[in-house]
Amino acid sequence: MKITYLAAMAGRNSMRNRRRTLLTFSAVAIVVAAIAFGQAWLGGIVHTIFDNYIRLQAGHIKIYHKAYQEKEQMLPVDLAVEGVSTMGARVARLDGVAEVSPRIRFGGLLSAGERTAFGTGLALVPETESRVMKLSGLIAEGRYLTGAERGILLGIRLAESLGVARGDTVAIITRTSRGAMSAMGFEVVGLISSGIGALDRRSFYVTLPAAHRLIGLEDSATELVVMLEDHNTSREVAREIGSVLREMGVDEWYVAVPWQGQGEFSSAVASVLVSVGIVTSIFFFVGGLTIFNTMLMSVFERTREIGMMRALGLKAGGIICLFLLEALVIASIGGVCGAVVGSGVALCLQSTGIPLGGAMENVSFPIGNVLHPRWSPRQPLYAFIFGLVMAMAAAVYPAHRASRLVPSECLRAI
Structure with missing residues (x-):
């Protein structure tokens, strides 16, 4: 049929x-x-x-001290990348690189009046990170950080636990790169609401120059975050950055790791x-x-x-x-x-x-x-x-x- x-x-x-x-x-x-x-x-x-x-933590590529990844959970500030200004400028000239931003991750005790809370801090360059982390879009109250001010952005749940609001002062107590104790007061300029519980409950943000004074670092960062025009080229660009580190004579201490090779992220x-x-x-x-x-x-x-x-x-x-x-x-x-x-x-x-x-x-x-x-x-x-x-x-x-x-x-x- x-x-x-x-x-x-x-x-x-x-x-x-x-x-x-x-x-x-x-x-x-x-x-x-x-x-x-x-x-x-x-x-x-x-x-x-x-x-x-990628935006908030890993970047497309991270440059950090070779011993840092093993102790990353402890947030060691003594294992820092030195000379980040020169290094960042050289990396930024590579093809495919969109942004290079130094960051310092550190832990600290935050104090406001009789209330205290432990938090995870991130020191950043406000102008660069406005294009990378885009924190300005997460501000629930107040404003974004500017320049080298001694202002602080708090996760909204962290601010509630401290009982502070915009305009209040919060003291950060932490260890310097030499192991000594250091404390500094910061004005709360804004509150962050990301909807990500871990960030809203524990995270705070300060400017990189203010963190340098607090922690005792100069032209250094615990990580140099590299953002690319295409994340699929991360391995190739990481190899090129490795060549830059060899030319600078610092490849013995520092390493460039693409996002695929970062343990926690993977x-x-x-x-x-x-x-x-x-x-x-x-x-x-x-x-x-x-x-x-x-x-x-x-x-x-x-x-x-x-x-x-x-x-x-x-x-x-x-x-x-x-x-x-x-x-x-x-x-x-x-x-x-x-x-x-x-x-x-x-x-x-x-x-x-x-x-x-x-x-x-x-x-x-x-x-x-x-x-x-x-x-x-x-x-x-x-x-x-x-x-x-x-x-x-x-x-x-x-x-x-x-x-x-x-x-x-x-x-x-x-």
Whole structure:
């Protein structure tokens, strides 16, 4: 029997029982839409976490003392990179480098009146970090740091624990690079609300010149963060920076490490990818099961119809081909509609974002207050192909089984 005749019959059958067709169509469309949007949602989570880690901590490349990474959790300020002005200027001239910013990470006891709290400090160059960390966009109250002032930005939860507000004075007590104790007062100029619990509860920010006076460093930093025009070139640029360090005669002490080689960052990315993989698998499993069950039900309830077609002379191969064509027609239309709906929702939310409120504050990954889905054309394509394959696969077994039944037995079925 010609395939064109079977295709025409499949089209008529699809329109004849509209309830059954609508059920199958809806199952495929809903699953494809959910998977298309789900992939964009998960892509947004991965991109947000990656972007926050890069901006707030890892950079695309870090230059630091070779012994620093082993003791990074202790925030040692005695293992600093010296001569960061000269080094930063030379690195900034390399192709592909967008920004070079010195930072000092240090721990300290913050005191305000009778209240105290331990915090993790980051000393920075305000002008450069306004383009790298973009803290100015996270300020909930007050203003951003400027120049070499003795101002301080506090995480909003840290400020609450200290009972301070904008304009109050906070003392920082810490160790200098020589191991002595040092203290200095700072005026609270702003409060940071990132939606990232670890930052809002423990982090504070001061200018690099003020930190130099507090810690006893001069033209030094615990790390030199390098941002690139393309993060995919990080390994190549890191090798070029290594050559610069050799030319300066400091490669014995300092090393340039791309983001892929930074232990804490690599572990975090691996954990995120594993979590995303598990959630994606659940999406596909549940979606596939839904389509499979719907198609099975649709085919099995047509036993009498199959017997009638067999009695009229339609061969077993024709039965299988007919049901596959019906599944192809319905799944194709449902898949296209689902892909369009899922992509439309993802694209709308990509620009506006999904407000998360404080839901992510206690999550170990830096996600923040707003999540923006990350849409790409392959997401609806993969979802459409998946829906089509599952619908076809679900039609094969019952159609093959039904095609082997004796016509008289099919006609007696209820």
